[in-house]
Amino acid sequence: MSEPASAIHEAAASSQARNTDPKTVVVGALAAVPQAIIPLVLVTLGSGGLGGLLLAPILAGVILVGVLFSYISWKRLTYTIGATDIRVESGVLSRSARSVPYERIQDVSLEQKLLPRLFGLVAVKFETGAGGGEDLSLTYLTEEHGEELRQLVRERREGEEVSATSEAGGTQAATEEAEPLFTMGPGRLFTFGLFEFSLAVFAVLAGLLQYADNFIDFDVWEFDYWRGLAQDYVPDVTAFDRTAQIIGIAASLIALFIVGSLTGMVRVFTREWGFLLERTARGFRRRRGLFTKTDVVMPIHRVQGVKIGTRLLRYRFGWHSLSFVSLAQDMGASSHVVAPFAKLHEIAPIAEAAGFTLPGEDTDWRRASEKYLFDSALFDALKFVIPAIAAGVATRIYAPEWTTTAVGAILILAGVSAILNVLAWRYQRHALDARQIVSARGVLAPRSQIATRLKLHSVEIAQGPIARLRGYATLHLGQAGGVFAIPGVPVERAREVRAKVMETIAATDFSQLESA
Numbered sequence: 001m002s003e004p005a006s007a008i009h010e011a012a013a014s015s016q017a018r019n020t021d022p023k024t025v026v027v028g029a030l031a032a033v034p035q036a037i038i039p040l041v042l043v044t045l046g047s048g049g050l051g052g053l054l055l056a057p058i059l060a061g062v063i064l065v066g067v068l069f070s071y072i073s074w075k076r077l078t079y080t081i082g083a084t085d086i087r088v089e090s091g092v093l094s095r096s097a098r099s100v101p102y103e104r105i106q107d108v109s110l111e112q113k114l115l116p117r118l119f120g121l122v123a124v125k126f127e128t129g130a131g132g133g134e135d136l137s138l139t140y141l142t143e144e145h146g147e148e149l150r151q152l153v154r155e156r157r158e159g160e161e162v163s164a165t166s167e168a169g170g171t172q173a174a175t176e177e178a179e180p181l182f183t184m185g186p187g188r189l190f191t192f193g194l195f196e197f198s199l200a201v202f203a204v205l206a207g208l209l210q211y212a213d214n215f216i217d218f219d220v221w222e223f224d225y226w227r228g229l230a231q232d233y234v235p236d237v238t239a240f241d242r243t244a245q246i247i248g249i250a251a252s253l254i255a256l257f258i259v260g261s262l263t264g265m266v267r268v269f270t271r272e273w274g275f276l277l278e279r280t281a282r283g284f285r286r287r288r289g290l291f292t293k294t295d296v297v298m299p300i301h302r303v304q305g306v307k308i309g310t311r312l313l314r315y316r317f318g319w320h321s322l323s324f325v326s327l328a329q330d331m332g333a334s335s336h337v338v339a340p341f342a343k344l345h346e347i348a349p350i351a352e353a354a355g356f357t358l359p360g361e362d363t364d365w366r367r368a369s370e371k372y373l374f375d376s377a378l379f380d381a382l383k384f385v386i387p388a389i390a391a392g393v394a395t396r397i398y399a400p401e402w403t404t405t406a407v408g409a410i411l412i413l414a415g416v417s418a419i420l421n422v423l424a425w426r427y428q429r430h431a432l433d434a435r436q437i438v439s440a441r442g443v444l445a446p447r448s449q450i451a452t453r454l455k456l457h458s459v460e461i462a463q464g465p466i467a468r469l470r471g472y473a474t475l476h477l478g479q480a481g482g483v484f485a486i487p488g489v490p491v492e493r494a495r496e497v498r499a500k501v502m503e504t505i506a507a508t509d510f511s512q513l514e515s516a
Helices: 007-014 024-046 051-076 114-118 143-157 186-194 200-209 223-233 242-272 312-316 344-353 370-382 385-398 400-427 465-470 491-506
Strands: 078-081 085-090 096-101 107-112 121-127 136-142 178-183 276-280 283-288 293-298 305-309 320-330 333-342 429-432 436-441 447-452 458-462 472-479 482-490
Touching: 007 143, 024 051, 024 114, 024 136, 051 085, 085 136, 107 114, 107 143, 114 121, 121 143, 136 143, 178 333, 178 344, 186 242, 186 333, 283 333, 293 333, 305 482, 320 344, 333 344, 370 400, 370 465, 370 482, 400 436, 429 491, 458 491, 465 472, 472 491, 482 491
Parallel strands: none
Antiparallel strands: 078 085, 085 096, 107 121, 107 293, 121 136, 178 276, 276 283, 283 293, 305 320, 305 447, 320 333, 429 436, 436 447, 458 472, 472 482
């Protein structure tokens, strides 16, 4: 049932509307089965077991109906590879047609969920940078045809001639040499999972308890029931000595840590399994995923900037993440994660391959304005004034003995906030050199952002009434696909940065930038 390896190029040459792979019908029908199982089980339990006799015929009927609707949807979905665009028409009763010019396509990614992967199928997603779920996708093509279509779109978008397929039937993209830049094996994933502590499993269990009444004959939310159960079967903790109580609390915390760590492990292994970042002639290629496998190629000239981030605990062990800022979307975000868990010495060569240099010891850092520091600390402290007054009045009326404690606690929080602002100011800085601009901020979990001057579109100096009076501003750097803002910059410095960046922008021939 499969087409020849050159089917995509033949479709491009003839500009004829074609259907996706016929195995899409089977995938669509099987995907509908799990959605019907839970209602069928509920019907069986609610009918006192009578529904069990009809379970097999009903399930068979669901599968047949799924096959029918899947076939109709597949038959009515067609795509056309035109000379200047890709057109997709879909819909059974209401038809819709969408055309996307090649020049508007920012990226083409391949995604394989578990079920389509069993049939050797991929979903081809065309990222347009429009956001809001407006990107175009084709479900499903074979892996070979998906890769071939991605190559063809990239060539037509960049104004190149379509490359011929090899004798083995593969595309040039499939046979071009690739240089591995970053990979994560099971050991790295295990370490990563330890830092991805999550208690999401308890939220899932709480959600399932909402439907527990359909399966059990008592109210799970009845407090008296659980209290009686605890009195009958759970030992009285207060009867234990202090050592036993401490051991019990420690065991509970260890169990909580184990559950949270296992949850994080599952998330990391399913999302990042087989993580591989390569440098190819076309750009950066990232592949990852256990159940849902994704294959994304990011052209180098479309990388607008880089972001380096970390978290409170992982920063103490030297772990960071690296993301590329791009017009294309990556799981709903404007940044493509290219090194989710790495050391800085592993991140540096990846950034350099994209044309960015990490700041060094000789970087000319400039801090934010001291007036900005004072104003930020003052405004943050004022946030505690009204709660302090309210707490003082309330406790004076209802609990006079707690007045001093309540007001004192709030004032201590205000003092802590002021100290954190001072520390944040010391680490809130930026630097500008001949090629790029760098912004760094954060004390306990520092993060930085880097952009090349020639890829910035604009520079805006924004000042509110207080900032105008005090002589500082926020620099908004126009960056495609991302937000780059540097607050608290002295006005003189802001104007200096704007003049230098605008000088670079004015000297740049943007008609040649895309092919640079």
